[in-house]
Amino acid sequence: NFMLTQPRSVSESPGKTVTISCTGSSRTFASNYVQWYQQRPGSAPTTVIYEDNQRPSGVPDRFSGSIDSSSNSASLTISGLKTEDEADYYCQSYDSSNLNWVFGGGTKLTVL
């Protein structure tokens, strides 16, 4: 089964840039695009990146997404960190071979 692996936690200071990785198992992201969700404590997830690198309206351009096919990984980069960015971040992809949706294990971002 297709799986997505994320680091459990990352931390960085306000104003800095942080990158969260998401590594796919056994298949590439070539035909399986990646989305990223932000989940603040006590709230439902919201989309910050879809289709690898697209930002929904209302998401600041401090958030960006990218794919590295050579390492079979996706990345979420947040620049100019703010304390309000402190949240859990999940990557997600659609496994078109098995027709199901897959989430990564989530990364807790601490901004301190």
Place this chain on the structure above:
Amino acid sequence: QITLKESGPTLVKPTQTLTLTCTFSGFSLSTSGVGVGWIRQPPGKALEWLALIYWDDDKRYSPSLKSRLTITKDTSKNQVVLTMTNMDPVDTATYYCAHRRSSRVGVDWFDPWGQGTLVTVSS
């Protein structure tokens, strides 16, 4: 504006069947391409996709839970119902329903989500 809201019991006993209802507005499940999914999150743990139903009544289930899940829709009521049989304490989680989005083939995600409902499984 699309909104979704989950409803159902907050407490179920082991071996019982859980029935959750997702009531939505701002879209129709009779429109081509539309889908509604269920995702759960145990306390302090990651998101797990459970099931999804499409506008044409096609259904998808998580392979690991397929034998326990049933998803149905009532288009006239704007509702989607998820049933999960043989509940166990490990099924304690916040259960979310969400609107399925797709920008093109291979791009499939959930947005927006309902607020979620916490279901505790305990005797």
